[in-house]
Amino acid sequence: xxxxxxxxxxxxxxxxxxxxxxxxxxxxxxxxxxxxxxxxxxxxxxxxxxxxxxxxxxxxxxxxxxxxxxxxxxxxxxxxxxxxxxxxxxxxxxxxxxxxxxxxxxxxxxxxxxxxxxxxxxxxxxxxxxxxxxxxxxxxxxxxxxxxxxxxxxxxxxxxxxxxxxxxxxxxxxx
Amino acid sequence: xxxxxxxxxxxxxxxxxxxxxxxxxxxxxxxxxxxxxxxxxxxxxxxxxxxxxxxxxxxxxxxxxxxxxxxxxxxxxxxxxxxxxxxxxxxxxxxxxxxxxxxxxxxxxxxxxxxxxxxxxxxxxxxxxxxxxxxxxxxxxxxxxxxxxxxxxxxxxxxxxxxxxxxxxxxxxxxxxxxxxxxxxxxxxxxxxxxxxxxxxxxxxxxxxxxxxxxxxxxxxxxxxxxxxxxxxxxxxxxxxxxxxxxxxxxxxxxxxxxxxxxxxxxxxxxxxxxxxxxxxxxxxxxxxxxxxxxxxxxxx
Numbered sequence: 001x002x003x004x005x006x007x008x009x010x011x012x013x014x015x016x017x018x019x020x021x022x023x024x025x026x027x028x029x030x031x032x033x034x035x036x037x038x039x040x041x042x043x044x045x046x047x048x049x050x051x052x053x054x055x056x057x058x059x060x061x062x063x064x065x066x067x068x069x070x071x072x073x074x075x076x077x078x079x080x081x082x083x084x085x086x087x088x089x090x091x092x093x094x095x096x097x098x099x100x101x102x103x104x105x106x107x108x109x110x111x112x113x114x115x116x117x118x119x120x121x122x123x124x125x126x127x128x129x130x131x132x133x134x135x136x137x138x139x140x141x142x143x144x145x146x147x148x149x150x151x152x153x154x155x156x157x158x159x160x161x162x163x164x165x166x167x168x169x170x171x172x173x174x175x
Numbered sequence: 176x177x178x179x180x181x182x183x184x185x186x187x188x189x190x191x192x193x194x195x196x197x198x199x200x201x202x203x204x205x206x207x208x209x210x211x212x213x214x215x216x217x218x219x220x221x222x223x224x225x226x227x228x229x230x231x232x233x234x235x236x237x238x239x240x241x242x243x244x245x246x247x248x249x250x251x252x253x254x255x256x257x258x259x260x261x262x263x264x265x266x267x268x269x270x271x272x273x274x275x276x277x278x279x280x281x282x283x284x285x286x287x288x289x290x291x292x293x294x295x296x297x298x299x300x301x302x303x304x305x306x307x308x309x310x311x312x313x314x315x316x317x318x319x320x321x322x323x324x325x326x327x328x329x330x331x332x333x334x335x336x337x338x339x340x341x342x343x344x345x346x347x348x349x350x351x352x353x354x355x356x357x358x359x360x361x362x363x364x365x366x367x368x369x370x371x372x373x374x375x376x377x378x379x380x381x382x383x384x385x386x387x388x389x390x391x392x393x394x395x396x397x398x399x400x401x402x403x404x405x406x407x408x409x410x411x412x413x414x415x416x417x418x419x420x421x422x423x424x425x426x427x428x429x430x431x432x433x434x435x436x437x438x439x440x441x442x443x444x445x446x447x448x449x450x451x452x453x454x455x456x457x458x459x460x461x462x463x464x465x466x467x468x469x470x471x472x473x474x475x476x
Binding site for chain 1: 177178179245252274277278281282283458461462464465466467468469470471473474475
């Protein structure tokens with residue numbers, strides 16, 4: 001069942017974020033449709049840093065696998081900005097899916113992603129390439145890809161709608 | 176069917192078919208890809224090779240669960256054939272065994288074996304092994320069976336008792352491991368063809384594994400002869416490790432002697448052939464597929 005399906009059957013529409021095992025255990029016992037294994041929170045746990053861009057894909061994916069063994073709730077994996085180019089995004093999506101992400105969350109920041117209020121965003125072309133690459137990297141048709149647009153401060157609501165319209169043309173999928 | 180499910184199912188079918196499955200142990204992903212490209216139907220990820228490749232250390236229980244699991248995962252991700260895994264003693268007590276099973280199944284292994292040595296263990300063909308009471312592995316097998324999510328994820332018992340208590344004890348232990356739920360049986364280090372035959376006679380209807388180590392305790396036996404003896408799996412655990420080591424020794428000697436690798440070049444794959452083998456063209460093609468100019472077609476209002 002996809003996370004979108006789970007949402008439509010759930011009265012609780014809140015997805016909490018976590019970055020450590022104890023919090024995930026606690027959230028797993030509550031009635032949430034999913035838990036986001038947040039890149040920033042995981043970076044704080046594993047590295048003692050606030051900058052998610054310091055956390056490599058392999059470090060994050062290892063932690064995701066450990067949490068996936070524990071959690072019964074679906075886990076949303078933080079694909080960040082794809083950990084590099086669209087090519088990196090393809091392999092990162094593969095890695096996070098097989099590490100237990102039932103949904104992957106891709107943002108439109110420049111690589112490396114930063115945990116700040118006004119991050120630099122990438123071009124629409126790069127976002128489209130990464131989105132298509134991530135989708136191509138997925139094996140299970142039930143794994144979803146969600147896009148997080150982080151440049152409202154820069155490109156405004158008009159720019160956000162423009163990116164959404166491009167994405168709808170590039171990747172026929174529910175967002 | 177997803178890859179992990181497909182590989183597990185295929186391995187179980189092959190092992191239960193009555194034919195013999197021959198596996199090289201792959202020290203790393205590249206070795207596994209080489210085995211696959213030359214027709215291997217499955218590969219094995221095992222302790223001796225992983226310990227050597229990851230740590231340059233002997234198989235003496237220094238390489239741990241995390242190292243072994245990650246190496247096995249790299250191998251699984253690099254190939255499209257089943258990968259069976261050596262899980263040593265299960266890496267601790269029953270809680271560890273449960274985590275070991277859950278983890279290997281989650282990364283897509285087709286099954287694991289768990290053995291009855293005292294930790295830190297030794298390669299089965301080394302001297303000085305110590306063996307746990309039979310009850311220890313019996314309980315581990317029961318936990319392993321309960322922990323697995325799919326019946327296709329096969330649990331093999333391995334006993335090292337032959338070297339310590341003799342073949343009859345090893346057979347008796349294996350009967351108890353089978354009764355505890357082991358799908359497959361492995362009696363390590365029999366010392367003659369007659370012993371291989373006796374093992375099969377003790378378990379005529381159970382898939383059995385034979386282990387062919389160069390300079391080990393068991394006589395090197397052809398795959399077809401092992402099949403005639405009733406074995407369903409044969410593993411070659413050290414051959415790739417020894418071959419890599421030998422080739423690299425010769426290379427380094429050449430370089431030290433000549434100051435260049437030129438005289439050894441005939442023993443190497445070439446730059447273009449290697450790039451072709453690891454799929455450079457495919458990676459470049461994928462990179463080009465998402466180029467900015469190709470994305471412009473979606474950017475119309």
